[in-house]
Amino acid sequence: MSTTAVEESSSMVRRVYTHSWFQILLISFICFCCPGMYNALSGLGGSGQVNSTVAANATVALLSTTAGTALFIVGPIFNCVGPRMCLLLGGWTYALYSGSLLNYNHTQNGAFVIASGALLGLGASLLWVSQGAIMTTYVPESQKGRAIAVFWIVFNLGGGVGSLASFGLNFHSKTGTVSDGTYIALLVIMLVGWALGIFICKPSAVRVKGIQTIASEESNWRQTARLALSTLSDWRVICMVPLFFSANVFYSYQQNEVNGMTFNIRSRSLNGALYWIAQMIGGLVMGCLLDMPWLTRRWRAVAGWATLFITGMCIWGGGYAFQLWSTHRQAQGLKQDIDYTDGSLSAGPIILYMFYGGYDALWQSFCYWLIGALSNSPAKTAILVGAYKTFQSTGGAMAWRVNALGMSPTAQFAMDWGLCIGSLVFVMPTVWAIKSTNVDEEESVAEIQEKEEVK
Secondary structure (H helix, E strand, C coil): CCHHHHHHHHHHHHHHHCCHHHHHHHHHHHHHHCHHHHHHHHCCCHHHCCCCHHHHHHHHHHHHHHHHHHHHHHHHHHHHHHHHHHHHHHCHHHHHHHHHHHHHHHHCCHHHHHHHHHHHHHHHHHHHHHHHHHHHHCCCHHHHHHHHHHHHHHHHHHHHHHHHHHHHHCCCCCCCCCCHHHHHHHHHHHHHHHHHHHHCCCHHHCCECCECHHHHCCCCHHHHHHHHHHHHCCHHHHHHHHHHHCCCCCHHHHHHHHHCCCECHHHHHHHHHHHHHHHHHHHHHHHHHCCCCCCCHHHHHHHHHHHHHHHHHHHHHHHHHHHHHHHHHHHCCCCCCECCCCCHHHHHHHHHHHHHHHHHHHHHHHHHHHHHHHCCCHHHHHHHHHHHHHHHHHHHHHHHHHHHCCCCHHHHHHHHHHHHHHHHHHCHHHHHCCCCCCHHHHHHHHHHHHHHHHC
């Protein structure tokens, strides 16, 4: 092969490798393998254990660590070392957590599970801040909804596939605990996802049509601190805080009470798959809605908000009927007894659980889109995603702790419904303030900074 042909081939490979959509697909597959498989575990209720308290406390440790590191530690780290190093530093902690549950099956060492959960919290911060920055800034403004939809489909396919694998591995199980093979299979997939992080390229190598900030940004710790302060003091961001806080509050109730306390182990695995498949559909719906070309960006934001409010009231209303029924059953001593083959008895709760999954995707897709609508800068977006993960994890930790302490399912349900609808009301000013574009404004800021640096 001639030198020219080799150079052309190398150039084509590099163009594909640095293409924004290739990088988005790559981070999607990494999340398929790592948090996707983690979701498959957590969706089983109690991470596949009969006693859900250890898993709930591990999740509290995970979310507390994420809340304490995502904004003030991981955000600045991302701006200094980039997404590849963040993914390599954090990705392996998912496999460690699965390994700790495998160990728990044999030793009942709950302290190891909780410690692994805390370490996973730091790893998750590193992964999710990198993921958020890539997903919301590597495509033109008109394609951000599609980028979120593609990510959400691939990512939640991981939870679906993992749950289906668990369903097969535990099909004949008569216990409430998943098999060793389930944990081992998920652990191996998580390690593959961690290894894929080596192929993520730095933001300066990615070219996005119509956006110039990715290639030109460089910052030090002082500039990062200044940017973080100005970003977080924006009233639009402050109005988004309750929306962020409520993004994970319903997981503990849905996974441990709706799924975990109602169904047997194989049905919980099947329901987990349906939950994550519903998330794929929800992400696609919201992504397409927020990219509608015949509406301005502000009215797309309004349409997304209205979708969340209306579907939320309907789904949580259905959840209220389920909770009345479930409370009556548990008072009779009936729990973890329903199989998916039980016909009319299982159909309603399964459908409700699927709708809960779809609503979660609608919610988080909308949050990410709002973040992307505020800025095209990876540095600024990393701060916003850090804030999102901080408050999301704070709300989640609170909810999981409440679950671990044994608050009644009815009270947990009421708390989740109230927080979700209340936060939607609080974010209305931000939704209405969405601009048509950020390109002109951010390019002007970048030009001013360049002139100051020259002086």
